[in-house]
Amino acid sequence: MEPTIARSYGALFIILAGVASGLEITSTGPTFIEKASGQSVMLDCHFTLAPEDSGPLDIEWSLLASDNQKEDKVMILFSGDRVYEDYYPPMKGRAHFNSADPKNGDASINLTGLKSSDSGTYQCKVKKAPGIRSRKMALNVMVKPSKPRCYAEGPTEQGKDTVLRCISNEGTNPLRYNWEKTSDTKLLPASAVLDPVAGTMNVRNASAIYSGTYRCTASNRVGSEECILQLNITPPPNTAGIIAGAIIAVLLILIIIAIILFCCCRARHRKKYEKEICNEIREDVPPPKSRVSTARSFTSVGSQRSSLGSMSPSNLHEYALKPQYDKIPSSEEYDRPPSHAPLPPPTAPKMAGPNLSRMGAIPVMIPAQNRDGSIV
Known part of the structure; x- marks a missing residue:
């Protein structure tokens, strides 16, 4: 009984294996593909059917999860003679079957507008x-x-160490950098040390012959880009001249500051002096003369005229030169109202004798008097 059952299972396994061997994948292309972002790629999948394969044809493309805990993502599907392309939103509109009728044995798909996130196993x-x-x-x-x-x-002077750098902000590693000189002898400096990974070229003890045009190329397995650098090695600066110029400039600045301070001090001193002069009280200035009434002024003028008529020419001259006051008026006299203030004696103009005779004056002899009024 048991041998019979074993033989039956063996025959069934042989039959199923024969049936299963009818469908075959015939694609022999590479299983690892590298492409640049923005490009397109065709994932090859050709197959053949056997007469024993009588069921409905289903073709399924999926992006396998990198983590076993995650679920595979179905991208595009052919089932029941229909194509379903919108299963995976990140690939929507970018995944298409290569053949209009995949039943003919071509299950390949085309991916367009590749992105770095499209990397994975399909x-x-x-x-x-x-x-x-x-x-x-x-x-x-x-x-x-x-x-x-x-x-x-760094400095680009003779005798100094200079570093030439080349940096690409985008690009999938590994990136490599290559420097070359495109002018003159097209030979890199003998003292240059290259770092193709960091993209640097160290030039030690730079010389004027190192001046020229240099080109750096950044590349990886899917493309390359380059940039141009114009290097100019200059002679060392005149240090003594720079120091002398700096000293002269400092001295000029100090002189200008000193002049400004001197002018400010002088202007301040002058302003202070003028202020003190304005506030100073002059003691030698005589007080103002008191005003008299108009009537008394006329009376005095009349008496002066009559006196002049009785004076001789010689006495007129003596009268004009005789002082009228012996002392300075006191403060009480200054405070006296103008109506009570005494009038100063009028001063007669000096006139010659012939002139007075023409005017009708009569010479009169006036005895001389001292200061207290007594006759001499």
Whole structure:
């Protein structure tokens, strides 16, 4: 009984294996593909069917999860003579079957507008009962290097050490940098030390012959970009001249500051002196004369005229020169109202004798008097 059952299971396994061997994947292309971002790629998956494969044809493309804990993502599907392309939103509109009718044995797909996030392992699974076959391919989407930036770091003087740098901000590693000279002898300096990974070229003890045009190329497996640098090694500066010029400039600045301070001090002193002069009280200035009434003024003028008529020419001259006051008026006299203030004696103009005779004056002899009024 048991041998019979064993023989029955063996025959069934042979039959199923024969049936399953009818469906085959015939693609022999590379299973690892590298492409640059923005490019397109075709994932090859051709198959053949056998007469024993009589079930419905199903073709499924999926992006396998890198972590076993995650679920595979179905990208595009052919089932029931229909194509379903919108299974995976990140690939929407970018994944299409290569053939308009995949039933003819071409299950390949085209991916357009590749992104770095499209990198991963893709699986093509063809099912037509009872046959099932699949094929896996790894896709690595690399970013092409962006245009690098070239510049010189450090002094570019004779006898100094100069570093030429080349940096590309974008690009999938590994990135490599290469420096070359494109002018004159097209030979790099003998003292240059290159670092293809960091993109630097150290030039020690720079010389004028190192001046020229240099080109740096950044590259990876999917593309390259380059930049140009113009290096100019200059003679060392005249240190003595710079120091002398700095000293002269400092001295000029100090002189200008000193002049400004001197002018400010002088102007301040002059202003202070003028203020003191304005506030000073002059003691030698005589007080103002008191005003008299108009009537008394006329009376005095009349008496003066009559006196002049009785004076001789010689006495007129003596009268004019005789002082009228013997002392300075006191403060009480200054405070006296103008109506009570005594009038100063009028001063007669000096006139010659002939002139007075023409005017009708009569000479009169006036005895001389002293200061107290007594006759001498």
